[in-house]
Amino acid sequence: MENVILLRYGEIHLKGQNRPYFERVLQSNIEKALEAYKDVRVIKAQGRYFIENVGDDPRIYDTISRIFGIISFSPALRVAKNMEDIQEAAELQLKDAIDAQGGLNGLSFKVESRRSDKTFPLTSMELSRTIGAHLLRKFPGIKVDVHNPMVTIHIEVREWTYMYHRIIPGAGGMPVGTNGKAVLLLSGGIDSPVAGWMISKRGVELTAVHFHSFPYTSDRSKEKVIDLCRILTGYCGPIRLYVVPFTRIQQELYQKCPDKMLTLLMRRFMMKIGEIIARREEAGVLITGESLGQVASQTLESLSVTDDAVSMPVLRPLIGMDKIEIIDMAKKIDTYETSILPYEDCCTIFVPKHPLTRPRLDKVREAEALVDGKELIEDAVANAEVIEVKE
Amino acid sequence: MVNEIYLDNAATTPVHPGVAKAVMDCMMYTYGNPSSLHRLGLNAEKKIKAAREQLAFALGDSPDSIFFTSGGTEANNLAIIGTAMARKREGKHCITTQIEHPSVLNTFKYLEKEGWEVTYLPTDNQGMLDPEDITGAVRPDTVLVSIMHVNNEIGSVQPVEDIVRLVKEKGMSPVIHVDAIQSFGKIDLKPRNWGIDILTLSGHKIHAPKGIGALYMRKGVKIHPVLWGGGQEKGVRSGTENVPGVVGFGEAVRWIEQDADKKYLYRLKGILAAGLQERIPDMVINGPAPEKGAPHILNVSFPGIRGEVLLHALEDKGVYVSTGSACSSRREAISPVFQAIGAGKEIARSAVRLSLSYMNTQDEMYRAVDIVERCVNELKGFTRR
Known part of the structure; x- marks a missing residue:
């Protein structure tokens, strides 16, 4: 009898000819995510992965729950295909379920069997019935409920027999790396990590770009962005983070351009720098955490002015979400507590008192021409610090 | 370095x-x-x-x-x-x-x-x-x-x-x-x-x-x-x-x-305070006059320059100081001490504390005056409009 974890994957079933490729990427992602757990083996089976040599570190379940492409997983017992072993494992599983429920009182259960090995002497129905009857004998006081059981003991008869009662939801989505690469503009606030997470969930590999305005922001705020990246790597794998010095650009804009356009102009510069880095990284799109109407630079008019700065598509997965929904997601993916750390941000000096909400593109372009944008951008990109963030 | x-x-x-x-x-x-x-x-x-x-x-x-x-x-x-x-x-x-x-x-x-x-x-x-x-x-x-x-x-x-x-x-x-x-x-x-x-x-x-x-x-x-x-x-x-x-x-x-000479700290502080006052005339001293306060603490404000912006500009040049209050977008608490001495928001926000020890030198005081002056002048152009 051995402890294993059974992983289920979903959407990649749909991918027809590409399926072997998706499966290979997913297997490699699982293996990388579990690198820290010594001796663990990932085995591919029909429509499933099995993790063997699980060990007793409970954090492995958290790690698995963050791998994109896995729909759900179950800690399972693997036994030989004979009734004695199956009965014994069923007892253990039910006992575990009883402990998890906090007692046997009034507990209802059913047994559900599947048989991919059709040479097994009992049919699925017969197997369920036999094991159910055995459990009723062993645990007086529990009852069978086939419609609404509190506990379901699953039995899968394959090359071995697998038994489990817990089905833990996975992160869903598609294996990272199967859908190309994107550059995420990462601010350190609540929104942008969520935006990156959402796109990465669809199989996209991330490169992050952070704009650093020393001395208006400090090394601690940079550290915070690295921490956010580190949380994201749990889902997306290693992330290359570009920390781009942005102070000169802000100061030039502040001195030469109309006050009310400062934020918009800054956004345009960020986009342009993001695009250059994306090309260097062979990424085809940018991701931002913008949500429609949240601030002046995120009105429809402002967003089209920002879009105009680049020729690459800009993905804005949060565009239709309310702040409260974004916060809920940030909490779910564990970035919220880091995002709200109050490290100082004195860039408010560069925030206009009365920003434009309905900017005109021609006026913004005119204002932008007041600074030597090309030189400023080249200088910023040339001085970017590159940090490889791994878990 | x-x-x-x-x-x-x-x-x-x-x-x-x-x-x-x-x-x-x-x-x-x-x-x-x-x-x-x-x-x-x-x-x-x-x-x-x-x-x-x-x-x-x-x-x-x-x-x-x-x-x-x-x-x-x-x-x-x-x-x-x-x-x-x-x-x-x-x-x-x-x-x-x-x-x-x-x-x-x-x-x-x-x-x-x-x-x-x-x-x-x-x-x-x-x-x-x-x-x-x-x-x-x-x-x-x-x-x-x-x-x-x-x-x-x-x-x-x-x-x-x-x-x-x-x-x-x-x-x-x-x-x-x-x-x-x-x-x-x-x-x-x-x-x-x-x-x-x-x-x-x-x-x-x-x-x-x-x-x-x-x-x-x-x-x-x-x-x-x-x-x-x-x-x-x-x-x-x-x-x-x-x-x-x-x-x-x-x-x-x-x-x-x-080994420590308690008057030494006062001498250092005197050099620092006098030097800064001479070079940056609109500097404000918070709390007691330098000769009346503790020998190792000098708290000053450069109006218009946020304390932590100056702090970070100084650290870039190797000078390490503190501020009274932290400038975060959500919470902007003025320290109880600055409230007690009736300092305005602007003074409290721009306050930096320079504090000394027996391990500092006179030469460091002169150099610190130069560096503070340079940073203050660089940052002066960028205040909130």
Whole structure:
């Protein structure tokens, strides 16, 4: 009898000819995510992965729950295909379920069997019935409920027999790396990590770009962005983070351009720098955490002015979400507590008192021409610090 | 690598090399538990005894008046909660000031929640108490008066000797606690001569490591412990002694008593204050005039320049200072000290604290003046419109 974890994957079933490729990427992602757990083996089976040599570190379940492409997983017992072993494992599983429920009182259960090995002497129905009857004998006081059981003991008869009662939801989505690469503009606030997470969930590999305005922001705020990246790597794998010095650009804009356009102009510069880095990284799109109407630079008019700065598509997965929904997601993916750390941000000096909400593109372009944008951008990109963030 | 000029000594100080050596030796060779019966235990006990004597000598009282703690915060908690608990049958009123360190202020806030009444005395715009205010606030049920000697943010020095005398003249006998964490080693302190009952100290402000502090308690004063356990430090503070920390504290005190010239800090501060005033005329000094405040603390504002922006610009050039308040988009709290001295928002936001130690040099002061001037001029162009 051995402890294993059974992983289920979903959407990649749909991918027809590409399926072997998706499966290979997913297997490699699982293996990388579990690198820290010594001796663990990932085995591919029909429509499933099995993790063997699980060990007793409970954090492995958290790690698995963050791998994109896995729909759900179950800690399972693997036994030989004979009734004695199956009965014994069923007892253990039910006992575990009883402990998890906090007692046997009034507990209802059913047994559900599947048989991919059709040479097994009992049919699925017969197997369920036999094991159910055995459990009723062993645990007086529990009852069978086939419609609404509190506990379901699953039995899968394959090359071995697998038994489990817990089905833990996975992160869903598609294996990272199967859908190309994107550059995420990462601010350190609540929104942008969520935006990156959402796109990465669809199989996209991330490169992050952070704009650093020393001395208006400090090394601690940079550290915070690295921490956010580190949380994201749990889902997306290693992330290359570009920390781009942005102070000169802000100061030039502040001195030469109309006050009310400062934020918009800054956004345009960020986009342009993001695009250059994306090309260097062979990424085809940018991701931002913008949500429609949240601030002046995120009105429809402002967003089209920002879009105009680049020729690459800009993905804005949060565009239709309310702040409260974004916060809920940030909490779910564990970035919220880091995002709200109050490290100082004195860039408010560069925030206009009365920003434009309905900017005109021609006026913004005119204002932008007041600074030597090309030189400023080249200088910023040339001085970017590159940090490889791994878990 | 830029040359470091460390001017944040009121936050913490670098460990003195001699202290570091003593601590290292202690960790390597005198690792016994002082409570153990064997020779290694005795050796550790002897080390603690020597350090205790060193502190007692510096304060002018006997070694049995010194109790080691994990640091200044614990010493302040123990002094305040320990006294309040020991004397709660005699009264539940305490007096302190509006400019105390959080380890005192928040301990009193806790006592208030537990049913004590606390009077928080105001200061003038230099951060100075009026001793008459204290005697006016003392009541028959006042069991504790807690006054900080040197304020950590602006360096105002309270006339504790006068305060104690006035309180005693009134015929009242509250316990008098003085938080001397910023003053110890920099200003002469004679608690027994001055009639102070409890004095609290911290090691890392005077070149000892972090994690060690002490409580001076005049003979006859009784407090309740806050930590319960094996009864170390005569039951006042249970817990296995931090022997390396204690040794480091003792060595730091020995070094200061023997080698440090207390006037030296004033000379450094004078160079810094005069230099900055001359080069940056619109600089504002917060708190007392340089010659009246503590010898190691200078708090100044450069109106229009946010304190932490200047702080980060300075760190880029190797100069390390502190600010009073943190500039975050959501929370912009002005420190209670700046509220107490009636400083406006603009002054509080632009305040930076430069604090010195015996390990700074005159040359560093001249260089710091140059660098501050340069940074201030660079940042002047970028203020919120």
